[in-house]
Ligand code: PMP
C-alpha cells in the first residue's frame with residue numbers, strides 16, 4: 480500500500496535534536512566512542528528526593544487516570560506557588576495545565592489558537608519544534624531576525640515589522656535555545672509595549688528560567704504590566720530538575736486558553752502519568768539546592784566550552800548567558816573540513832571524529848552549530864580535543 484499520509488504531516492520535519500541523540504546512541508551501541516553535544520538533556524540524575532516521591536506515590540497506589548484532566552490539584556497548586564516564588568506572578572490552579580512535557584503544552588497552545596493561515600511570529604534562530612508544531616496546527620510561521628545583534632536576539636522593531644492582521648501568536652524564548660542568550664527586562668518591556676492590548680497571544684517558553692549565569696536576572700514575560708492576560712507561560716521540570724524522561728511540563732495563562740488546551744488533552748493523552756504529577760509537585764515544592772548546584776556546574780562548563788571553541792582559529796562563540804548551549808558561527812571553518820553548510824559539517828564531525836552536535840540549519844541558522852554542555856567535564860575536554868584536531 481502507498482503511504483497515505485496527510486499533507487499536514489508531510490509538511491513537518493522530524494525533530495533534529497532528538498534525531499541526533501538517536502544517531503549518537505545507535506553509534507554507541509555499535510561500540511563507537513561517541514562524544515555527544517547533541518540533545519539538551521541534563522547529564523545529572525533526577526535528585527533523589529524526587530525519585531523517592533515517585534516511588535512513594537507508586538507504593539501508595541497512585542496509578543489511576545490522573546484527574547482532573549488539566550492536572551492534579553496538588554501539582555497545579557504547586558505550580559502556582561512555584562511561579563509566584565520564581566517568576567513573581569500570581570496564578571490560580573484553574574489558570575494552569577500540566578502536560579506531557581513542555582513540548583505538549585506548546586503544541587496544545589498552537590492547536591488551540593490557530594486556524595489555517597494564521598500567523599505565528601517566531602524569532603530566528605528558534606528551537607526546532609516551534610515552526611513544525613505551528614505547521615501541524617495548520618498555522619504559518621513568520622520568522623524575524625536581527626543578524627546584527629551579537630547574540631541574535633530580536634527586538635520590538637523586528638517583531639513589529641512582521642505583524643499583520645493574521646498574527647495570532649508571538650513566540651518568545653529566554654533563556655534561549657539554541658543561542659544561550661537571555662533577554663533583559665528592558666528588552667522584554669519594549670516587546671510588551673508593542674503587543675499590549677493587541678489580539679495577540681505571547682507564548683513565552685521559559686523552560687530554562689533557572690539556568691541563568693553571572694548576575695543576570697530572569698524576567699518572566701507575564702510579570703510585565705498588563706501581560707498576564709495575554710501571555711501563556713510554558714515551563715516544565717525537564718531541565719531545571721533533570722527530569723527529561725519523566726515527560727512533565729506545564730503552562731499558565733488566560734483561563735479560556737488553558738481550558739481549551741485541557742479539552743485537547745482530554746481527547747489525546749489524558750495528561751501526564753499520575754505518579755509523575757505527584758513527584759513533580761514534590762520537585763517544585765521541595766529543596767532547591769540541587770537546582771542551584773547544577774546551575775553552577777553548567778555555568779562553569781559553558782565558560783570552558785566557549786573558551787575552547789574560541790581557541791579554534793576562525794571560530795567565534797559568545798559567552799554563555801543561560802540554558803546550556805554554545806551556538807558558534809562555524810562558516811569560516813567549513814572549507815577546512817570540505818563542507819558547504821552546517822548540516823554537512825555536523826555529519827562530517829560525527830563521521831570523522833565521532834562528536835555529535837546539532838546543525839544550526841533546523842534552528843534557522845545554517846552558518847552555526849549547537850553544542851550542548853549538559854555533559855561531563857571530561858566529555859567536553861575530549862570532544863573539544865577532537866574538534867580542535869579536526870579543525871587545526
Ligand atoms: N522548549 C525548549 C526551548 C526546549 O529546549 C525544550 C527541550 N526540552 C522544550 C521546550 C521541551 O521540553 P520538555 O518537553 O522536555 O518539557
Ligand code: GLU
Pocket residue numbers: 494496497517518519520582608656
Ligand atoms: N529540547 C532539547 C533540545 O533542544 C531536547 C530534545 C527535544 O526535546 O527536542 O535538544
